[in-house]
Amino acid sequence: MVTNNHSRSTTFVLLFLLIGVAFISMRYGAVNISLDEIFSSFRKYFTNSDSMSLNERIFMEIRFPRALLCIIVGACLAVGGTLMQALFRNPIVEPGLVGTSSGAAFGAALYFVLGASFKFNAGVWTLPLAACFGAILSTSLVFVLAVSKESGRSSIVKLLLTGIAINAFFMSGVGFLSYIARDPQARSITFWGMGTLSGANWHAVIIVGLINIVCILLALVYSKQLNTLLLGEEEASYIGIDVKQLKLIILSINVVMISSATAFVGIISFVGLIVPHLLRMLHGSDNRILIKHSVLLGAIILSLADTTARLLLSPAELPIGIVTSLIGVPVFISLLRSKNYYF
């Protein structure tokens, strides 16, 4: 089919762009790293890692894992957004909407403020674990509360509204914690709430990477079924879809993806919202194509945003959430106003 060839060439263009952007983000920053240094650091990493120069070390231990984490998290946010918008049949849905990201923020804030008083300490893992715990808590709360008493089922609208309520609840918790926090703690909460990739390391890359590769593959498996929800839940069931099961699977994939990413990099808004919209303008709403492209475009946009966040006030660093919102808002508004997109 014609559309297939079209979408394939888009895939190549996006892939090409991603490689370019990732490359730029690895080379430039507070310190610029030359091509030679990149190659030699790879060589030395496998042969003689003690003899690496400072720049080679910066590349191997900071820039490279950071660029990879950017790609993974960007992909995860965009795919999450695509899944949630298709599931809720709603164009304004973000992946964090079912309570996930506010719960994660609450968990993180709890750690920043009260972390010292708890005996629990898992080293570098404490913050991600706390955030994950918060995310799972808030998301389960949304699901439990959204199930109606009579039918034992949860309608999409009810999930959405409960999600909004629970989000507000946990954000007020975050607000309270930053109110009682001392100054440096409050700063940590704020910084984390706007997202940052400055904590990127190989542990994070491996953990978030493995989780998200599995989740994205699963999302692709269910992408065809997800298409039928475009017609509505009733119609989907007439085409042979077990809607209840599908909803549960898609929501679970999203929660795992988003809480794992949020746990390491904080809350990054707008990527999950705009990427699916941009892509729908290219090839329509077939989720089989949309999810593949979301992986690439999400990675591109987050890499760009991170590079900007690092370069704008170099050597200081902006929270990446500020950059994504700054770019995201005008893009989103112009999308809404564009004539060839129908709501």
Place this chain on the structure above:
Amino acid sequence: MITIENIGYHIGHNTLLKEVYLQFHPGKLNLIIGPNGAGKSTLIKILCNQILPDTGSVLFEQRDIKSISVKEMAKMRAVLSQNIELVFPMKVNEVVMMGRYPHFNASPQKRDFDICEETMSYFGVSDLASRNYMTLSGGEKQRTHFARVAAQIWESNENECRYLFLDEPLTFLDIYYQFDFLNKLKVLLSASDLIVVGVVHDLHLAAKFADNISLLYNGQVLADGSVESVLTKENIKTAYRLDAEVQSALNGIRLQF
């Protein structure tokens, strides 16, 4: 054949359906009519396995529909509802292809593309194939769904009949396309394994096209049978509280209010 045996359905103290017995035969256009609140929608939802009745059962041939999985059901039964809206842009041929989803795993085969093309040309939407569904008129949208639903059950199954349920599908069509659709449906009904059951509001359409009419009133079957035997002055008076003139015409009957 579809057999409805002693179907009853309540919500709280309201009885929506009570002791409904009906049979629908292949090759005929079976239409369900009745005033608002008579239980037409409830009955079609029960037929589609969307809600479970409190009493009784629905049998496709000898099989209780409760024992048929959602997946298997989708291969032999299609449902056409009214006024389906999409929230995101999708091409007409992609919407029609969804009718083939129960029949292929990962990606559509040549057979699926062929069938979609056939049904699109049958219902006159071939020219719209690459148009964005969201830009279509109400009538064009509904014709797209005719093609989708037809694609779902276009091929005969080996052992099973094919079932098509229509839930007031003509509401947003002008009179030309109402006639056009029902005529095309009647052509399809020459296949001996296709069973069509539809809910319609328009008595004139029912009188003109139905082979069998079931008149529901207050959750019960008031009359069931041929057009002439169901659409009588007395039945219309009871169900619709209107005095009607029923005249026999060349091909069936004519109603005047």
